[in-house]
Amino acid sequence: MASMAHRILVAEDEGLAAMAIEDELLSHGYEVVLAPDGQAAMELAARQPPDLLLTDLRMPRLDGAGLIRALRAARPDLPVVVMTGYAPAGGQDAFRREGEAPVSLFSKPLDMDAVLAELRRLLPG
């Protein structure tokens, strides 16, 4: 079962929020890799390629937008869910380049049910 589980890379600098998200995702059968910032997330993604990226925008070292760009350079179809305290100008199109899959945007505080529904949609089966 574990080998079949979808691996989600969670990049979130707020430790308490990250722990709660991890618990929630684990309870829904996902494999979770936690990263405290964008740089750490990139290194972890290189070792354990994720099936989906769930990321904050404002993070130390490398921000969410930079992380999305870096990971999608290797995998343009990587599903990305953004959770942010900011509503960026240009909406979800702000992180998306030509030919890339759309980015799902959720504002904080997160509506976890909506996030879980989006994860099920992006990672079916």
Next chain:
Amino acid sequence: MPNLAPPGVCMLLEPDLAWLHLLSDIGTGLAYFSIPAALVVFALRRRDLAYPWIFGLFALFIIACGATHFAHAWAMFYPNPLLEGLIKAFCAAVSIATAITLWPLLPRLLALPSPAALAREVEERRLAERRALDSEARTAAFIANLAEALFVLRVDQGGTRFVTETVNPAYERLFGLPASQVVGKDAQTGFIPGVTERVLPNWQRAVATGEVQRYEVEAETPHGHRLWQTVLVPMRNAAGEVDRLLGSARDVTETRRLQAGIVESARLATIGTMCAGLAHETSQPLNAAALWLRHARNAATGLMTEQGARLMAALNVIDSQLRRAGDLVSRIRGLATETGEAETFDAARVARAAVRIADGQYAPDDIALSFTAPSGPLPVTGSPARLEEAVLHLLSNARDAVLEARATDPAAPARIGVALREQGGRVVIEVRDSGPGVPDALRQSIFDPFFTTKDPGHGSGLGLSLAAAVARGMGGGIAVSNPPEGGACFTMTLVLSEPTAQGLMPLAVAC
């Protein structure tokens, strides 16, 4: 010519010579009696003559001389040396008096202007008058075309009454009062109602002190909201009393608006940055709390005890309060940023959609909602959803105002009117209500975040702020005024866009 020969000698003369003497004396006498008559007629007709009495004196002297000639002629027939001598003596007296009077008078007579000199003087005066008229015409043209409003007040009844004597066209433009309505009228009753009481102390001070007064007035004129600076110069009459006030008023409405606009932009930028930071920083702990609350609820669901039920009830309260905080954060975020891609769309269609939504919502309140817009599209660029939200906030604010008026007077009119128009490259959206209006002091702060006059629990104080943010985001602004007919009028101005080549993009109102 007096005859020195004794009377009767003439009889010894040749008769022909005697006739010569007789006829000459009679002719001279007649002529001497006729000349004074002409002189007297002349003197009586020409009342403007200098020294008219001299003509009387000349007349008397000539008559006296004439009388000596008649006396001589008479003496040729009835010699009377005594009578002839008396007449000559009278003639001599008058002649001498005339001669004595004439010499001292001569310099003064010479000093009288000659007709040519008079004509020259008349010409000079005519030229001077023309120069004065030209100068007056220049001054009049200058005053008529001056950008500043000019007015002259006559001080009556010792400074208790003021009458408007003159105003220039700039005055009519600034105050929206035609000259015919104010000139010659009492300045206190003829001026803008409600303003006179404020400026009157300045007028009275100018009269009392004789010093120049400077003051600034902000008021609603028939031409709308105006702010002007007046300089009042007291003018004194010959007796040294202030009998006129010369006023000039400069319209600084636009200047102040621009100055205020610059300050306001800086302030709004600060507010925007603050809102963004506040929303972000607050959302982090709220997010963690909400996630852990979920956790706690999952754990509590397993507890089937009474304590478990009480815990769940408490968690539900915390959940609803966190959601409330979350909603607030997202509204503050809305003030700070433009979301979604800008597109060009018809402002009238969006406003009409908002009015339709409001009409449905306000139906139970029995409020008459009207909508007017030009037949053609009014293209603007931005987010249609945000504009719709902004118009809905303005409508909701208007509804609250109408209900407030109704609370004090159940028979108060309940009208909300939305009108769109194009004006000088801008799209103007007006939302008018029949409520109590907005007090002057609140005109600026009413658009500040969290500013509200409503009771706690009614309105977040963010609606008008959001409408203002949307208007700014679309290259415009928002203002509020109290129209003369009552109520409040919120005016949103947006930049008019060039319609896109394909025509206006279809509406995608996501709400």
